[in-house]
Amino acid sequence: MKNDKKPSIHQVKVYSIVTIILIIVGSGISYWTANRIEYYTMAVMHTSEVLQRTDELYSSILERETNIRGFVITGDKAFLTYYSQSNIDAELLLTQLQALTMDNAQQQNNIEELRGLINARVRTFDATISYMQEHGDLEGFLDSTRVNNAIVGYQMVKEVVRHINDVENELFRERNESLLNNINALPFIVGLISVFSITIGIVTFFSIYQYNKAQLEANKEISLYQNKMKDQIKLLDDSNKELEQFAYVASHDLQEPLRKISAFSDLLNEQFADKLEGEGTLYLQRITAASVRMRRLITDLLEYSRAGRVEVDKITTVKLSTIISGILEDYEIAIEERSAKITVDKLPKVKGTDTEYRQVFQNLISNSLKFSNPDSSPEITISSESASEEFLENFPKLDQNLKYHLIKVSDNGIGFAKEHSEKIFSIFQRLHGKMEYEGTGIGLSITRKIIEKNGGTIFAESSPGNGSVFNIILPELKN
Template sequence: MRNKFPKSGNSQIIEESNPSLNRIKLYAIISLFLIIIGSGISYWTSERIGFYTSALIETQDILQRTSELYASILERETNLRGFVITGNENFLTNYRQSLIDAQKLLDKLKDLTLKNPVQQKNLSDLEKLINERVMVFEQTINYYRKNGSLDGFVSQLRVGNALSGYRDIKEIVRTINDEENRLFVERNKSLLNNINALPFIVGLISLFSISVGVITLFSIFHYNKVQKLAAKRIKNYQEQLQEQLYLLDDSNKELEQFAYVASHDLQEPLRKITAFSDLLVDQYSEKLDEEGDLYLNRITAAANRMRRLITDLLEYSRAGRISEEETGEIDLQQVIDTVLEDLEIAILEKKAIIEVEEFPKVIGKETEYRMVFQNLISNALKFSKPGETPEIKIKCSLADKKEIDEHTQLDGNSKYYKITVEDNGVGFEKDYSEKIFAIFQRLHGRDAFEGTGIGLSISKKIIEKFNGVIYASSQPGKGSVFTILIPIIKKNTTKV
């Protein structure tokens, strides 16, 4: 039990402590301020990139639908000509369908340009011209059906009006496209400006992080200095010194937990940066010059390296550190759902199919089990076969007695859950089934697959910590199966 501070003592020591304690508070406020600024800049930049990316996609959609609308107008006139030349009613069927398609496209364009009054007016004028032209078409059809030809219907005035109407429609379509192309160039320029600022922002955040570390070191230095001074002068303050050491230990543990949360939250903006960079490469690489491609590739590479560095260092530090999180009943179903949400972007990118059975509760720590399943599922996504949809099956059942007895470290008198994570990826040779759990063990070169080879070793330590085992089986080209045997929660029973 910790001792309380003595209520009386040398007032000189207390007075000498206050300036340093106030300095520590100041350092803490500065650190918090730097963290808030860095997070705010990162969030603002990611939001701006997301906004302009969505705007570019919307502009491209409008241009495509406008082209489809113009093609539908041309198809309508072609079908009408076919009818009046041949008298075949099939041309009219296609003509009616083109009317329906054109109206749908027009309505969709109106919805997409609701916030653009210029385009709304252009679309309104276009719809008016289309309706006027359709009225002429209907008169032509009725006259042809009644008389069997267009003799007496076609005149120089009607021909002139038809050509004029077609030119007006073509001109409005060109005006709509010009407006969207202008918006596209403007939005693309804004997007590139935000992307070009990313290296500076990443550097700024790194500078903030280093500053926070330096400030924290200064805080600890002054803190220890005060305590050593108190210990030398008065033995009566030994209890106070011990209490301060306890507080310092608590502060360090809180800082470790804070570092984990901060590092974890940094992953999401990095994923967005990578996703949007990949989107720019896929959709706009042809519109960027050589220098633009170089900058974009550097941004993507830097974001990927930072994400891997944060993840690997964080997991490595946690693997050798005692956690304050209490051991208790953990809902594995909730843990897996959380992991799948965290990996949502990777799953969508791979178009992976994931099947998850119902899972029970086990004894452990939620954070550590989340690390285990995140490593296993992310590996299944990473080592998928090129050109083939990844299929991952996560199952849970009761382990049979024979399988339990195969592992001498397990209690043969206890019951265990058998959890399997099966994939259809590249697989590996049977000889590597034990080696893959060694730290920094890689079966593939860095050029083939990303990673540092630490995830499975951490997973093994966590499972064994809770009296379980984890092992793998695989064949090259036929996928892998990772199996976990974990004890079933023993229910307390009372005999009457």
């Protein structure tokens, strides 16, 4: 009878299977919850970006209203320059809002309605400017109907903007609530699965212990099983910790790790510089330099994206050769991995900012590496020459009184069809699926915006399988 009470090998197997199933189920649920956290985090960030763009758009509308009033009151034509820029900013922000809300038909309708109201007010403002420029004042132009229409028009614009914000605020509330629910549920789910797994593990341990006393021949197998169980429990605990860290990182300032890298590299340099051997000092210097460049790049890009334009006092003379040298240093590992050959000829100095041109050439070089031909090593050439007058006649928007550089970035990559030469510069436009090549489809649109903002233009030439050539036309520096 005593032997009948001993657990059988069948019971041990059942307990083991249950434990493994619980671990798999727990890991699966934890993984699924983590993915939900990531999904709602991205959704919250997306909604925040829409709200930010809407605020920027409304600020641009207010700026335009202010500039019109300033011109009417003072007659100073400088206000018209600011007025024109605010119109450009508003159109760009409307386009960005449309792209960001492609999956929301209600917001698309709201944005189209707002675009119509803005265009109507622009037509009214243009008529006011024309009359003011022709007569010197608005006497005979203004009447009660126009004044009332202006007030009503502004109120309608304000109301549509408020409605857009209301929709996004509601989405933000719902998504943020879902995010918090998933974050709050994660520790409970993981803890519950852990308790069940550990409980079953303990039961299994004692079953093995009892069975080992009756079945000495199975001692090695039972011992191995115990070790495996301990490893599984440890893996689950490690997984729990990683998931908790993920939930923290998902809501933490993304720049915090960069600040820590910079701080600790400085401490290493101060305290252990004399103890580093071989290329250790060089590696530490590269870490420090890279963290500084990354911090500056993140800060400048955030400032650029919010401001929409660079202040005049920030424009300097930029050495393109220095910019590209820094980019190639950052891409050193990627270049070596692809056995890429990059040739850089003598490049000119141009007007602008380091951050802008770093982004331009970083986009172009990274695209050449990314869209390289799998059957051959990437070959990239960056050259410069003076653009001829005959060549510049093909670009009537350029100032024909200026001289220009023609900078070419060519490669031997997969290329693209001629009919896509303009599409690639449109925001969020991709020629390949996300599974084929990573990217957001915004890099080249930003590149064109930067080049055109600095008085130039960019166009591409290519054909499938024959590589691509990106032609950048920029004004020469005045002597």
